[in-house]
Amino acid sequence: MRIMVTGTAGFIGNHLALRLLERGDEVIGIDNLNDYYDVNLKLDRLARINDYQGYTDVRLDLADRAGMEAVFKKYQPQKVVNLAAQAGVRYSIENPHAYMDSNIVGFMNVLEGCRHHGVEHLVYASSSSVYGANESMPFSVHDNVDHPLSLYAASKKANELMAHTYSNLYQLPTTGLRFFTVYGPWGRPDMALFLFTKAILNGEKIKVFNYGRHRRDFTYIDDIVEGVIRTLDHSAQPNPQWSGKAPDPGTSRAPWRVYNIGNQKPVELLDYIHTLEKFLGRSAEKELLPLQPGDVPDTYADVEALIADVDYRPSTTIEQGIERFVDWYRDYYQLN
Incomplete structure (x- = not known):
């Protein structure tokens, strides 16, 4: 299977591309290597997949309409996984235009490419x-x-609506995955686990918002990737019970679906920090x-x-997840 994956230098996209290549798929990887966070980390992620014979590395911004049209025309992917996006809730307050360029204009170019080149899913x-x-x-x-x-959330909601339009008009099967706080090795440096680990090891205070009382459905990267692959292999289907009189927000008469993909076991932030302290062997100053x-x-x-x-x-x-992250972090940054 020839699969286009956008965001292959990113956290989830890189893990997904590796799994697809290991099972024998051909992967067309797209990433613009922007500097939202450390580009060296992104390059090191790409180094994990660049040597696979079935991998093609494309450096391109999704907002580049002509470039995206050319890539779809050249490689003719059978399926597409769009993971490239401007991420982060708080950053969307500081730099809203970045979210419109990547998450709205970029996604539009992906939809158009899928529409005009017969993408299966x-x-x-x-x-x-x-x-x-x-x-x-829940x-x-x-x-x-x-x-x-947040504007980030609004852009993701907009993606779901845009996808539904294309599923309805052009019978393009689309599936949206609502990710719940993904963590693990090779994660994003702006995420809590990364920030906390760095600060604790450096003897610095960690910023604990909402006084540590909020809960997150932390989901380990391997579980996320498994869910993405299972979904990719199972094209969205119309819901035969769908009724226009009482429409279900999660399904449609078009080949469109949205799913939650999480651990289904929320953890309070203070408990999460306590587990991290255990595997770091140090206490956090909060x-x-x-x-x-x-x-x-x-x-x-x-x-x-x-599940169904x-x-x-x-x-x-x-x-298990935090222990694996700590082991990776110590190895990657060559810490004792």
Whole structure:
């Protein structure tokens, strides 16, 4: 199978590309290597996959319309996984235009490429952030998600709506995956686990927002990748029970689906930090702060739809995941 993966220098995209290559797929990898965080980390991720015979590395910004048209025309991918995006809730307050360029214009170019080149299935990254002001737990794909709390969340909600339009008009099967706080080796330096580990090892204070009381459905990278691959291999289908009189937000009469992909076991932030302290062998000096603008107090994924459709079963405990991250971090940065 020839699969286009955008964001192959990114955290999830790199792990996914590696798994696809290991199972024998051909991967067309697209990334613009922007400097949102350390480019050297991105290059080191790419070094894990560059030597595979089935890998093609393309340096391109998704917002480059002509460039994207040329890539689709040249490589004719059978399936596409769009993971490239401007990430981060707080950064969307500082630099909103970056989110429009990558997450809206870029995604539009992906949709157009899929439409004009007969792509069999498009899987794309959404986010648990779309639940915004929703206080009903656990978050369900059948919930209304019309009240985002950040521009990042709004851009991901927009992706779901754009995908539905293309599924409806052109019968393009599309599946959106609402990721819940992904962590693990090769993770993003702006994520909590990375920031906490660096600060604790350097003897610095860690910033603990919402006074450590909020909960996150932390999901280990290997479980995420397994879910993405299972979804990719299972093209979205129309819901035969869908009714226009009472439409289900999670399904459609078009070949369109959205799924939560999480661990389904939320953990309080202070407990998460305590586990990290255990594997680092050091205590954290905490600076307790209020909830940040755009953040939600809790996330908790209802993944029953993904279990039913693709038998998704996350299996990595918080203890296992954090231990593996700490081992990777010490090895990557050559720490004792």
